[in-house]
Amino acid sequence: MKATGIVVEYNPFHNGHLHHAAKAKELSGADIVIAVMSGQFLQRGEPAFADKWTRTEMALSAGVDVVIELPYAFATAQASEFARGAIELLGAAGCSSFCFGSEQGTIEPFLKSLELLSTERERYNQIIHDRIQTGISYPKALNDAYLTLTKGSEGYADLTKPNNILGYHYIEAAHKLNSPIKPLTIQRIGAGYHDPLEPGVAIASATGLRNAFFEGEELTQLSPYLPSSSIRLLERVHSEQQGFVDWQRFYPMLRFTILREGPKALSRFAEVTEGIENLIHEAAKRSETFDAFIDRVKSKRFTRTRIQRMLTHIFSGYTQQEAQAIKHPEYIRLLGMTQHGRRYLNGQKKAIPLPIISRAADLTGNMGQLDIRASTLYLQAIGADSLKKEYTTPPIYLGKSSDK
Amino acid sequence: MKATGIVVEYNPFHNGHLHHAAKAKELSGADIVIAVMSGQFLQRGEPAFADKWTRTEMALSAGVDVVIELPYAFATAQASEFARGAIELLGAAGCSSFCFGSEQGTIEPFLKSLELLSTERERYNQIIHDRIQTGISYPKALNDAYLTLTKGSEGYADLTKPNNILGYHYIEAAHKLNSPIKPLTIQRIGAGYHDPLEPGVAIASATGLRNAFFEGEELTQLSPYLPSSSIRLLERVHSEQQGFVDWQRFYPMLRFTILREGPKALSRFAEVTEGIENLIHEAAKRSETFDAFIDRVKSKRFTRTRIQRMLTHIFSGYTQQEAQAIKHPEYIRLLGMTQHGRRYLNGQKKAIPLPIISRAADLTGNMGQLDIRASTLYLQAIGADSLKKEYTTPPIYLGKSSDK
Numbered sequence: 001m002k003a004t005g006i007v008v009e010y011n012p013f014h015n016g017h018l019h020h021a022a023k024a025k026e027l028s029g030a031d032i033v034i035a036v037m038s039g040q041f042l043q044r045g046e047p048a049f050a051d052k053w054t055r056t057e058m059a060l061s062a063g064v065d066v067v068i069e070l071p072y073a074f075a076t077a078q079a080s081e082f083a084r085g086a087i088e089l090l091g092a093a094g095c096s097s098f099c100f101g102s103e104q105g106t107i108e109p110f111l112k113s114l115e116l117l118s119t120e121r122e123r124y125n126q127i128i129h130d131r132i133q134t135g136i137s138y139p140k141a142l143n144d145a146y147l148t149l150t151k152g153s154e155g156y157a158d159l160t161k162p163n164n165i166l167g168y169h170y171i172e173a174a175h176k177l178n179s180p181i182k183p184l185t186i187q188r189i190g191a192g193y194h195d196p197l198e199p200g201v202a203i204a205s206a207t208g209l210r211n212a213f214f215e216g217e218e219l220t221q222l223s224p225y226l227p228s229s230s231i232r233l234l235e236r237v238h239s240e241q242q243g244f245v246d247w248q249r250f251y252p253m254l255r256f257t258i259l260r261e262g263p264k265a266l267s268r269f270a271e272v273t274e275g276i277e278n279l280i281h282e283a284a285k286r287s288e289t290f291d292a293f294i295d296r297v298k299s300k301r302f303t304r305t306r307i308q309r310m311l312t313h314i315f316s317g318y319t320q321q322e323a324q325a326i327k328h329p330e331y332i333r334l335l336g337m338t339q340h341g342r343r344y345l346n347g348q349k350k351a352i353p354l355p356i357i358s359r360a361a362d363l364t365g366n367m368g369q370l371d372i373r374a375s376t377l378y379l380q381a382i383g384a385d386s387l388k389k390e391y392t393t394p395p396i397y398l399g400k401s402s403d404k
Numbered sequence: 405m406k407a408t409g410i411v412v413e414y415n416p417f418h419n420g421h422l423h424h425a426a427k428a429k430e431l432s433g434a435d436i437v438i439a440v441m442s443g444q445f446l447q448r449g450e451p452a453f454a455d456k457w458t459r460t461e462m463a464l465s466a467g468v469d470v471v472i473e474l475p476y477a478f479a480t481a482q483a484s485e486f487a488r489g490a491i492e493l494l495g496a497a498g499c500s501s502f503c504f505g506s507e508q509g510t511i512e513p514f515l516k517s518l519e520l521l522s523t524e525r526e527r528y529n530q531i532i533h534d535r536i537q538t539g540i541s542y543p544k545a546l547n548d549a550y551l552t553l554t555k556g557s558e559g560y561a562d563l564t565k566p567n568n569i570l571g572y573h574y575i576e577a578a579h580k581l582n583s584p585i586k587p588l589t590i591q592r593i594g595a596g597y598h599d600p601l602e603p604g605v606a607i608a609s610a611t612g613l614r615n616a617f618f619e620g621e622e623l624t625q626l627s628p629y630l631p632s633s634s635i636r637l638l639e640r641v642h643s644e645q646q647g648f649v650d651w652q653r654f655y656p657m658l659r660f661t662i663l664r665e666g667p668k669a670l671s672r673f674a675e676v677t678e679g680i681e682n683l684i685h686e687a688a689k690r691s692e693t694f695d696a697f698i699d700r701v702k703s704k705r706f707t708r709t710r711i712q713r714m715l716t717h718i719f720s721g722y723t724q725q726e727a728q729a730i731k732h733p734e735y736i737r738l739l740g741m742t743q744h745g746r747r748y749l750n751g752q753k754k755a756i757p758l759p760i761i762s763r764a765a766d767l768t769g770n771m772g773q774l775d776i777r778a779s780t781l782y783l784q785a786i787g788a789d790s791l792k793k794e795y796t797t798p799p800i801y802l803g804k805s806s807d808k
Contacts, residue, residue, distance in 0.1 A: 256657055256784045257664070259791075260721040262777060285780075285791075317664040373666060376689075380660045387663075387689075 001344045004028035005090030005098040005181070007070075007083075007170065008035045009042050011049055011210070012234060013058035014226050016101075016189065016203040021063040023186045024099035032065035032344045034093050036086045037335065038075035039371060040378035041316070043082050045308025047378055049210055049244040053393055054237040056336040060398045061229030065341035067396075068093060069333040071367050072374040073326040076312050078271075083169035088177060089329050094348045097182040100170055103161040105187030110164075110171050113150075113157045118175070120149055137303055163188050200224070213244050241382050247311070251290040253381045254315050258284040261314070270313040270323040276302060280310070315381075316374045322366065330367050333357045336396030360391045405748045408432035409494030409502040409585070410468075411487075411574065412439045413446050415453055415614065416638060417462035418630050420505075420593065420607040425467040427590045428503035436469035436748050438497050440490045441739065442479035443775060444782035445720070447486050449712025451782055453614050453648040457797055458641040460740040464802045465633030469745035471800075472497060473737040475771050476778040477730040480716050482675075487573035492581060493733050498752045501586040504574055507565035509591030514568075514575050517554075517561045522579070524553055541705050567592050604628070617648050645786050651715070655694040657785045658719050662688040665718070674717040674727040680706060684714070719785075720778040726770065734771050737761045740800030764795045 004024050010017060021033050037059070039052045048055065056067040074085025090098050104110065117124055127145035132138065143160060150156045157164050171183045189203055204212075204225040212222060219231050219238070226234075238244060247254070258266065258281055266277035279297055287293035298304045312318075332354050337345065345356065357363055360372050375390045408428050414421060425437050441463070443456045452459065460471040478489025494502050508514065521528055531549035536542065547564060554560045561568050575587045593607055608616075608629040616626060623635050623642070630638075642648060651658070662670065662685055670681035680701070687700035702708045716722075736758050741749060749760070761767055764776050779794045 252784065252787065253657070253660055255791075256781060257661075259777065259780055259784060260661070260719075262721070262773075265721075315664075317666070317669075369666070373663065376663055377660060380656065380663060383656060387659075 001031040001347060002029065003032050003034050003066075003093065003095045003344060003348075004030035004184070005034045005036065005093065005095035006064075007086040007090070007098070007100065008059070009038045009048070009206075010035075010055040010059055011042060011206050012226065013055060013062060013230050014204060014206060014209055015201055016205075017059070018062050018227055019189065019203070020099075020101050020186065021059075024184070025063075027099060027184050027186060028097040028182075030095075030097065032340050033063065034066040034068065034090060034095055034341075035059055035064045036068045036070050036089045036093075039069045039072060040375050041072060041076050041312050043075060043077075043079070044305050045076065045310070045312045046247060047245045047250055047312075047381075049213070049246060050234065050237045050241070051379070051389070052335060052375070053389075053396060054233050057396050057398075058227075058230045058233050060336050060338050060341075060396060061233070062227045064338075066093070066337045066345065067335040069335050069371070071329060071331075071333070072316065072318070072371050073323065073367055074329070076309060076316075076318075077323075078309075079166060079169045080173070083166070083173040084177070085329055087170055087173040087179060087181065089332060089354075091174075091177065091179045091181050092329065092352060092354045093332060094344075094351055095181055097184050098170065098174075099184040099186060100163070100167045101188035102157075102163045102167045102185045103188055104157050104164050104167070105185065107183055107185050109155055109157040110168055110183065110185070112155050113146075113159065113168060114171055114175055116149060116156065117146075117172075124149060135301060137301055137306075139303065210244070210246075213238075214246060241386075245378075245382060246290075247294075247308070248290040250315065250381045251293070253377075254290075254311060255284045255287075255293075257314060266314060268319050268321070269310065270318045270320050271306070272310045272314065272320075276307075276310070280307075280314075316370075316377055318370065318374070322370065325366060329354065330365055331355045331357045331363065333363070333368075333371070334395040336398070338398045342397070358395050405435045405751060406433065407436050407438050407470075407497065407499045407748060407752075408434035408588070409438045409440065409497065409499035411474075411490040411494070411502070411504065412463070413442045413452070413610075414439075414459040414463055415446060415610050416630065417459060417466060417634050418608060418610060418613055419605055420609075421463070422466050422631055423593065423607070424503075424505050424590065425463075428588070429467075431503055431588050431590060432501040432586075434499075434501065436744050437467065438470040438472065438494060438499055438745075439463055439468045440472045440474050440493045440497075443473045443476060444779050445476060445480050445716050447479060447481075447483070448709050449480060449714070449716045450651060451649045451654055451716075451785075453617070453650060454638065454641045454645070455783070455786075455793070456739055456779070457793075457800060458637050461800050461802075462631075462634045462637050464740050464742050464745075464800060465637070466631045468742075470497070470741045470749065471739040473739050473775070475733060475735075475737070476720065476722070476775050477727065477771055478733070480713060480720075480722075481727075482713075483570060483573045484577070487570070487577040488581070489733055491574055491577040491583060491585065493736060493758075495578075495581065495583045495585050496733065496756060496758045497736060498755055499585055501588050502574065502578075503588040503590060504567070504571045505592035506561075506567045506571045506589045507592055508561050508568050508571070508589065511587055511589050513559055513561040514572055514587065514589070516559050517550075517563065517572060518575055518579055520553060520560065521550075521576075528553060539705060541707050541710075543707065614648070614650075617642075618650060645790075649782075649786060650694075651698075651712070652694040654719065654785045655697070657781075658694075658715060659688045659691075659697075661718060670718060672723050672725070673714065674722045674724050675710070676714045676718065676724075680711075680714070684711075684718075720774075720781055722774065722778070726774065729770060733758065734769055735759045735761045735767065737767070737772075737775070738799040740802070742802045746801070762799050 128141045131141035131144045146159050202224045263278045263281040283293050283296035376387050379386045532545045535545035535548045550563050606628045667682045667685040687697050691697035780791050783790045
């Protein structure tokens, strides 16, 4: 059996993701699709709006065959580390290709950009360094440097677009890892809220859908944008967790934690650097809501996403010391599989170089303990004896084919 | 004007405390009574069931003239440190005497015990050391050593009784500080729940009263045991804070904090020693309630009180490193005063060797920052934008005489 891989967060799983999984299979000619998915915390430095098992079940119900958890250390890292962890896991799981959605829509421009940045690395870094001195943010400096290098030439990927940037990181990661995994891309549909996939089936952004949830829109009203299985699962988790999760919901715990650490100690957490700890502490002292808090802290230099990643690490107690010890994924934590997925894994078992973990109790190393810690803190912040879920939930198994 | 001092927690202020304040004045011949009171956390390692301002107002309404906050570093320390901080503050505030309630009821036995333990210190310590080797708790070892030294002799204080023990610590602290402050004691009434003070006025223990609150008894039903002002203030705080505070209420925050720190890091907090950090972490993982948690951790060797003090320090983020830096009280934080109290303080101002602090913003040193941190964490754990109270509440001033 042949497998292709995708890197996902499914926050939530919507029609665009359905399209992505189907196209990945088609384009790669693979028999099954393996998704490596962030756990309880996401790359933008946010708690997932629904727990990882709900998001896994949504995916398995709509075309994904295996869901693997991207360990916290990669899932909440900067894009290059995030990509490296994900691509390495997909390679370990035996995928012969991976497929990402991009604004670009074809793979050649990415390969051309990779070639350019590999050969011109020194000049590129110099421009970035110079630009940062002017006080702009790191992402902005990257962008400026890239534009300078590609100016006047054609055929390069447009790395001002968010999905192109992430896609580029995947390709660069595969290249650096010297991995035989083959990159593929599909045209991303649906920047807008109502972009149609096929008549009557529309694509909305995950952000747009989450906003609709938090503004109290009925889940059934969102049926044009989500598979019916997603709606059913979202209704279940909404009732179990008494609402969805966002930073505002976790703000009492986050604020308590920031005040308890005090400004000095905050600087030991991952990504918290350059004197921002005082600002974070002062803002927590003064702000009754998360929105007021983040407005006090973010700036041109420290983007919202970067601040949120710091907050995620403070919340999870993830220190710079821990981050420095992280090298490569050490296990494949199986969150769920379909019948097809199980058949594939059984066949591949001997070829997979990492242990396949089905129970949290088997995560004994530092990387695994960190995953358990982040997950139990997420569950504890939701409240009401849900913490033990991390230890007791087995991989989700969907015995019959999807109900999409 | 002449002042006498008392050391209190007022958790809550009841008829026994009314009696104590009145008798202290009578016995000392003082014009006013100064209470040094624990803030949001108490010596038994518990959050106070009502905030420090409510407890201050109860005291001022019923016979106490000045309330000073015992800094966190002393209020939550072992008895000898607790006593040292309290007696030093009373001395600084200009008290010529202090008066404690004891089972003993007269001061001579304490002075005789002090004499004995001062001269036989070495033998005493040796016995304690030997007893601890047998695996018993520190308080039990102290007790054994004392019994061995006083065996067959008469006239010593009975240091098996809790209030006698605390009283002995005060006297020993005054002695070690070489303080001119004169120790006084009154007979403690009311070990039982209904012990009468005068016809129709009964004394219940603070613990008994708190249990009654938490079991949902109507506050007005407790009027035989509490001054009417206490009942009024308790009704107010109960409504403002949506109930009273205990560890069960703070358990979600405590549990989150323990899980976030992980077992290794727990050992850096004050009083957390001897490998108990793994037990604390494991118990937090498994226990959905505070009662279940404490039952898993406490033992003959680690008493409930000792564990609770560890938890208080973990909750407040108070490290061994911070504790080692604590020497002497650095300020007098004024929580409240009556008209009488104000007149006294105005007259004494120049003689008081420590700064008198009325606003949290003026607490700039480490000891003061710790007080602010502990108080804001207490308020944040109660919830609902009450945190700023620590910064905005001025000392309570009762302009007219008490309404007892």
